[in-house]
Structure formats: structure tokens, C-alpha cells
Amino acid sequence: MPELPEVETVRRGIAPVLLGRRLVRVLQRRPDLRVPLPEDMAGRLAGRKVVAVNRRAKFLLIDLDDGATLIIHLGMSGKFVILKGAAGAPDRFAPHDHVVFDTDGGDRLVFNDPRRFGLMELAATGDLDKVRWFRGLGPEPLGNEFSAAVLSESLRGRRTSIKAALLDQKVVAGLGNIYVSEALFRSGISPRRSAHTIPGRRAERLVPAIREVLEAAIRAGGSTLRDYVQADGALGYFQHQFLVYGREGQACAAGCGGTIARIVQAGRSTFFCGNCQK
DNA sequence: ACGCCCACCTGGAGGC
């Protein structure tokens, strides 16, 4: 599923369809995703105008003209499909089409999520910090508040691996399994290294590596492995630029002569070059 | 408090 670059790509894809548009009809096809959908969500959204489409970490934030924000997480397999000009069309749905938005611009937006790890929730726009999904969330890696000093501070004293620490959304918000492996490779840091050894010079390398890999992935429209597609159906192509993820047994892209290894940490695959990453 | 393991779900890939 989607990590920060994929969610940002989805945001950019759905924003033109939603921004300034009124939701003329919302259809909720099942009562729950990962958690129960908001009580009468379809009724509360119908007639509302979208005033902003933002992102925080891996969440999409759709601000409405009544002071509410629709919070959406794509989970592992959630995606949006844009059907241009399909608003008001007969209801013919694909498997796992869970929520349908028709706008007064004439377009239809369909949320599809086979695994149903995604979620939607409504909250007051001014109170998002109090929402349980956002409490304790770390800094945005592409924002000014993320720095080597800030990262060092949150890693100080942590005994877990740097791989696991970077997956912790309280440390930095938006990285997932792919981009953690990629950022660690780019900064020459072993994923097995204990997090408390990162503060200082290693953090000075890691922070720009995180920023660079995320920015490059956004430029490429994200990474398409299985489920993920951009909202217009286009595939992301950053997967072709992976240096380590999914490349077990292949030669290290840095030309060091080493081979990419796969290990399991905290139940998730990690890919790295034991030669380049110390 | 922290860190690890598991569950939550479905589908695709690969082995036999």
C-alpha cells in the first residue's frame, strides 16, 4: 500500500475532481472498512462543497464547507478511481467498490479497497489534532519541522533497529516498508543498526536521503507493485528506480560487488546491501 | 514505556 508518495499522488489526482465541487450524491455500500464508517456518512456528506484536499502522513484530508473534514486512509490496498462524466450514471460496481462520490462537476469518484484496511472518519476541521489517528504523529518528512536534530532527539535511547524506528509514525510520519529500505540504502546505514546510534552524523545523512527518495517517488507518480494505481488509472513508475526493495539476490546498484539481501525485521521484509550499509 | 507478535482481510503467485 501506499506510503507517502502514493498518497500524495492520489491527492494530486483527486483534487481537481473535488476542489470547489459539491458532492451531489454519496453512496456507502458497506457499513465498515477497518473501522465502522461514520454514522450516516452518506447523508452528512451529500450537498457539501469541498473546500480543500490535503494530506497528513498517509491520510487524505477532504475539508468540507460545513467545518468538517473527511479523513481517509488507504490502508494496504485502497485506491480511488475517477470516472469522468459518470456522475448519476447507472450503478454498476466492481468488487470492493465501497464508497462512491458523485460531484456537481459531473464526475464520479469510487473508493475501492479489497483488503479493507482503509478507513474513513469525519472530524471537525479545527480539531484534527485530537483525532486518534493524529495524536503523537511525528513530523512530515518533507516539511521544515523535520531535521537531523529532530530525528536525533526522537531516536535517542531507542533500542530497536533503525528500520523499525523509521516505520514508527511517531518518529517521522509517512514512511513505509519500501521507502525505509530505500532511504537506508541511500544513506549507507544498515537497517539492523540500533536506532540510538543514529543521532549525529548518521542522522545528517539519513534526513536528506529520506527527503530525496520521497521527492523522487512523488515525481514518478509513486510505485505500482500490486494494487496501487493513480486516481486516473495511470501506473506509478518509481518501482523501476528501487535500488534495494524487492531486489534480493541481485547485484548492488552501487557497483560495490555485493549482493542485495532480504531479512525479516518486526515481521516485515527489509532489503539492503551488507557491503555498502554499515 | 518500549518492543515484539499478531490480527485484521483478500488476492495473486508459485509449488506440487
Next chain:
DNA sequence: TGCCTCCAGGTGGGCG
């Protein structure tokens, strides 16, 4: 073809 096992871009709860 078919069945069975493993694996997958995430996250939070429960346990030690």
C-alpha cells in the same frame, strides 16, 4: 486444473 502455502505499500492492541 486445483489446492495449499506464503506473501503483500499499514496499523493498533495485547502481551511480556
